[in-house]
Amino acid sequence: MKNWMIAAALIAMSPMPAFAQTAYSTASTELGTLLDDPAAKAVLEKHVPGMTTNDQVDMARAMTLKDIQQYSPDDITDKVLAAIDADLAKLPAKK
Incomplete structure (x- = not known):
């Protein structure tokens, strides 16, 4: 089990308000x-x-990948986040 999953399980997050988004980002x-x-x-x-x-990924649903990075810096590095952002930018915009 990854460290970020354990940490996410320990964090009680209240749901964030939904908002319209045109592109995905690891930071937002x-x-x-x-x-x-x-x-x-x-x-x-x-x-x-x-x-x-x-099986514990749902506990981190309200967090961004950038938030999660602090709990698993060896797995979710700045380089990994940049690569994810580059691939997410290729996806069609969401309304």
């Missing part, structure tokens, strides 16, 4: 939003294998 898009989009979910799995299938 909640993990749950990325997981709910099959194309974005595939990007996550490509760059952080096992993240999307971990």
Whole structure:
């Protein structure tokens, strides 16, 4: 189990208000939003294998990947976040 999953399980997060978003970002898009989009979910799995299938991933749905990075800096590096952002930028814009 990844450290960020354990840490996310320990954090009680209140739901964030929904808002319209035109593009995904590791700094501003909640993990749950990325997981709910099959194309974005595939990007996550490509760059952080096992993240999307971990049985505790739902506990981190209200966090961004940038938020999660502090709990798993060895797995979710700045380089990984940049690569995810580059791939997310290739996806069609969301309304």
